[in-house]
Every structure is written in structure tokens, then in C-alpha cells.
Amino acid sequence: MIDKLEIQSGLAKRILNTLPYLHTPETIAQELDKTEVMRNILQTSELTDTITKIKVKLMQVKDIRGTANRVTESQILDDIELFELKAFSLLAMEIRELLLSANITVVSLPDLEPVVNILDPEKMRIPHFYVYDAYSPELAALRAKMKTLKMDEKTEERVLDQLQFEHTELEDRIREKLSEQIHPYKKEINEALVNTATLDILLAKAQQTIDMQLCKPEISTSTTRYIKIFNPQVKEVLWQEGKKFQAIDIDIEQGACLITGANMAGKSVILKTVALAQTLFQFGFYVPAEQAEIALVDEVLLCIGDEQSELSGLSSYASEMLQVNAIVQDVKAGKNALILIDELARTTNPTEGKAIVNAMLDFLTDKGARSLITSHYSGIKARCKKMRVKGFVKEHVQGQLTINNINEFIDYSLIEDTHDSVPQEAMRIARILGVDEELLDKAEEFLDDEEKKNRN
Known part of the structure; x- marks a missing residue:
């Protein structure tokens, strides 16, 4: 921007x-x-x-x-x-x-x-x-x-x-x-x-509001609310490819919110876009949305992507945990931060990873910290608001689903989700990507065995 x-x-x-x-x-x-x-x-x-x-x-x-x-x-x-x-x-x-x-x-x-x-x-x-x-x-x-x-x-x-x-x-x-x-x-x-x-x-800021169709946000004292928020960079890339970007609505209240959804469902883009909008707002810029009401924060804490540091000798998990600990200490110190964490504890084993996600959601909810955390883990029991990217819509578009048109078959809007399980679309996406069929067939056999074991 x-x-x-x-x-x-x-x-x-x-x-x-x-x-x-x-x-x-x-x-x-x-x-x-x-x-x-x-x-x-x-x-x-x-x-x-x-x-x-x-x-x-x-x-x-x-x-x-x-x-x-x-x-x-x-x-x-x-x-x-x-x-x-x-x-x-x-x-x-x-x-x-x-x-x-x-x-x-x-x-x-x-x-x-x-x-x-x-x-x-x-x-x-x-x-x-x-x-x-x-x-x-x-x-x-x-x-x-x-x-x-x-x-x-x-x-x-x-x-x-x-x-x-x-x-x-x-x-x-x-x-x-x-x-x-x-x-x-x-x-x-x-x-x-x-x-x-x-x-x-x-002059440059004003021209950008016109060129990018940005909106003047209202200042909120409670809930941050975006109507049709969009990521300008992703929107431009899709436009150059002749594709459309789907803007979404999202409310960010005090306390934690868990966002789930299939791979390629845009969860990381949501966090980056929210971080961008909040930062623009705090520097006095218009934001990429149709309408916006934004609450002030002291800082934006974004934990996203592979944080592995070869120079410091830290693994991805160790680096992520140090970031998470810094966030926890800031919250304990009373900082009014917007916390955005993508795929928390994704680099450790699922059992302990799930426990960490539950603990973080509970902690942030107890402290009333504005936060969005994305995850692929099922079985999240923590007290928090839960949202899910709607995901694949089978009847939505006619034609064959390919890697080039996959975004046309995905509804990126957020809906409230009370279920403990997350969408299971990994195999489907792997097939779209052209991953070897023999490998995927074997993976599905293991998946069937696991489901039978869980039912028994």
C-alpha cells in the first residue's frame, strides 16, 4: 500500500x-x-x-x-x-x-x-x-x-x-x-x-482512496467491524488474471476468535488483511473495505508463516513459541493489542498442538484480548467465538474444478461454527494439484482405518 x-x-x-x-x-x-x-x-x-x-x-x-x-x-x-x-x-x-x-x-x-x-x-x-x-x-x-x-x-x-x-x-x-x-x-x-x-x-493518500476504492473508517469504542474487507494486493493479482476477489465481513470483539477452514480457503489472507487495515487506520489512512468501524489498539501482533531462524539455530516451533510467549507477556502487562496468529502450534505433534491452541484461546478470552487465531485442529473446546471459512461449494460453479479455477469453487465468507471438527478437504485439494493417485489412495485407506477406529 x-x-x-x-x-x-x-x-x-x-x-x-x-x-x-x-x-x-x-x-x-x-x-x-x-x-x-x-x-x-x-x-x-x-x-x-x-x-x-x-x-x-x-x-x-x-x-x-x-x-x-x-x-x-x-x-x-x-x-x-x-x-x-x-x-x-x-x-x-x-x-x-x-x-x-x-x-x-x-x-x-x-x-x-x-x-x-x-x-x-x-x-x-x-x-x-x-x-x-x-x-x-x-x-x-x-x-x-x-x-x-x-x-x-x-x-x-x-x-x-x-x-x-x-x-x-x-x-x-x-x-x-x-x-x-x-x-x-x-x-x-x-x-x-x-x-x-x-x-x-x-494528495497521494486521497488519490489512493479513489484508485483502490478504500473507505473512511469510523472510530469504534468496542467492536471492530469490517463490511466487504479485501486485500488490495491479492485483488490486483486476481484482476490481472481475469479473476474476482471475494470480499468478506468480519467482526472482531474483545476476546479470542478461532477461524477454521480448508487449505487454500484464505485464512492467512484474512489475518494479513485485518493486520493491514488496522495498521493503515492507526496511521490515519483509509482502509480496504466497503465499510469499517475500528477500535484503537496499542499495536498489531502478527504471527504468521514459517518463523524458523537458521541464524539463531531455532526450529520453527521454538521460534513460534517464543513469539507466542512475547504476546502472552504483552497481554499480561495490560497492552491493548490486536493479536493475529496463523496456524498456532502447527509444527508440533497434533495432541500437544491442540492443547496449546486451547490454552491460548482460553487465555486470550479471559484477558479480553482482541485476537484471531486460525487452526486446522479438530476438537478445540476452549471458550471462544468460532468462525469457519465456508469453503468449497459443489453446486456453485459449472465446469471441471482445476488448480487454475479453484478459487471460483470456494466461498471465502465467514460463518459461525459450533462444531468441534474442521473441514477435511486435504485429499480433494491434493488430487486437484495432481498429486500421485497411488499415494492418495493409500492415504485414504489409512484415513478410513482411523475413522473406523474412532467409531469403535
Whole structure:
């Protein structure tokens, strides 16, 4: 999502990476409201040309925070720094005028014309800097004298060297004076840098809400609820393949929720999508859903995939258990976290793995921790909400089921599930994948024997 933001300036790209995780309803609401205002601006056809011009100007903005810091610290600026400051100030003035002309007030830039006037005594208004003659009659006279003497072949070299020394000293005094004159505008310069980056980021965020059909979430004080939540990355991949992504509804309440379902039923995608939406929300972004009400959390704890660490010498199970323990300690410490764990204890034996899943679900329910845990284990008895991916729908689609069209035969929606057993679709999926029939026939013989043993 962040990588797909159409940021124009290098300044904004760097500041984007330093945006804070927001912890209060007020700051989140403020960011969401700004995005909504900018979204409306982008959808106003009369402002299209102005927005295009602003984006062109933003593309020219450089990250001169180092120079701005030297201004703040009352350092003497060199020619390159004075040039950077002049070029940025000119751009900031032009962007400010465009914003004012279109009555766009969601972001405002301070007036840097006094800074430009200091650095542009000849009023040329071009992004170029030179210690101009206009800064000092003495400098202008000295330069004229040097030019005349250089044209005279009789002029001794030592005379020219002495004049060059005086010229350098005079230019240095002018740079020092210019730096002193600019220093009182340090607040405006830094504010212009931050607000220019903010404008760039806000335009990109607003454009993304339109392009990806994101929604403005409401702030909830209890249940987090998503209507038609979707994963933008998976949706785009499927769209490129001519397939559709099925958005789902999900409620996340205080306490644990177990999600079961067949392989390839999208359980991992659900966790990743919920993690993405919560994180976007806490940074003041719109979220990938048709509607959303989201409760604030202190952090998102996502435990997913193969966590094996060869460098530390830990097995997948050991690494996972250390992560789980860290989550438990955070919950015990009173952290308000959103906990998302995929296939908990999947890398150990089923008997002990099932016990760990039951224990974790019980623990999280007792603590009222918002959490989603996926599992393939049957026989989960823990006190928790239970949901299941609806899964394969035999009558849903006509035609032969293959690995290329399998998603068309799966209903990815979540339904409440009161059963202890989980869907058994492993053999069916293996056959679709083209796994050797002899192997699968033998596996089903063992499966039949196990079922007979359980019935007896």
C-alpha cells in the first residue's frame, strides 16, 4: 500500500517513513478528515488543472532539511545551501499561490517571500544563487576594478592575488550577513518543509482512496467491524488474471476468535488483511473495505508463516513459541493489542498442538484480548467465538474444478461454527494439484482405518 502511493517529492518519501503510529481518536479523526477533504478536491473537475500544476511543482522539491537545520542553528551558509534555500522558497511560494487561488485550505504554506527577497536582490525569481553585486556597492566596485586590471597586461600577479583575497573576504562577510538575515525566518522555513511534504502525502493518500476504492473508517469504542474487507494486493493479482476477489465481513470483539477452514480457503489472507487495515487506520489512512468501524489498539501482533531462524539455530516451533510467549507477556502487562496468529502450534505433534491452541484461546478470552487465531485442529473446546471459512461449494460453479479455477469453487465468507471438527478437504485439494493417485489412495485407506477406529 505505502509503496503504491504516488508521492512526488523525495522530501515527502522520507517524511512518510517517519509518520507516527497514532494512539488517540482525535489524531486519527483529524488525519481521516483531511484525507476526505483532499479526496473531494481531487474529484472536483474545476480543480484538476490546479492539482496537476501543484504536483509538477512538488516533483521539483528537494529534501533540504539539512540546510534548514543549519539555519535554525545560526550557521553560516555556503553558496550551495543558499541556492537550495532559494530554490525551495521559490517553489513554496508558487505552491502557496496555487493553493490560495483554488481556495484549498486543508494544508497551508507560510509566506517565504521575505526569504526570497533576501536571496534574490535583483528580483529575477529564478532558482539560481550567486553573491550578486547588488548585495554590496563595495563588492561591485572591487569586481569592476579586478576586471579592468585583468585586461591590462602590465598588472602584476601579486596585485591580482591581493584583490582576489579581498574579494573572497568580502564575499564571506556577505554570506555571513545573509545567513543572519535569514535566521529569523527559521520557523517559517521548517514549517514550509513539513507542510509541503504533508501536502504531497495527503494528495497521494486521497488519490489512493479513489484508485483502490478504500473507505473512511469510523472510530469504534468496542467492536471492530469490517463490511466487504479485501486485500488490495491479492485483488490486483486476481484482476490481472481475469479473476474476482471475494470480499468478506468480519467482526472482531474483545476476546479470542478461532477461524477454521480448508487449505487454500484464505485464512492467512484474512489475518494479513485485518493486520493491514488496522495498521493503515492507526496511521490515519483509509482502509480496504466497503465499510469499517475500528477500535484503537496499542499495536498489531502478527504471527504468521514459517518463523524458523537458521541464524539463531531455532526450529520453527521454538521460534513460534517464543513469539507466542512475547504476546502472552504483552497481554499480561495490560497492552491493548490486536493479536493475529496463523496456524498456532502447527509444527508440533497434533495432541500437544491442540492443547496449546486451547490454552491460548482460553487465555486470550479471559484477558479480553482482541485476537484471531486460525487452526486446522479438530476438537478445540476452549471458550471462544468460532468462525469457519465456508469453503468449497459443489453446486456453485459449472465446469471441471482445476488448480487454475479453484478459487471460483470456494466461498471465502465467514460463518459461525459450533462444531468441534474442521473441514477435511486435504485429499480433494491434493488430487486437484495432481498429486500421485497411488499415494492418495493409500492415504485414504489409512484415513478410513482411523475413522473406523474412532467409531469403535
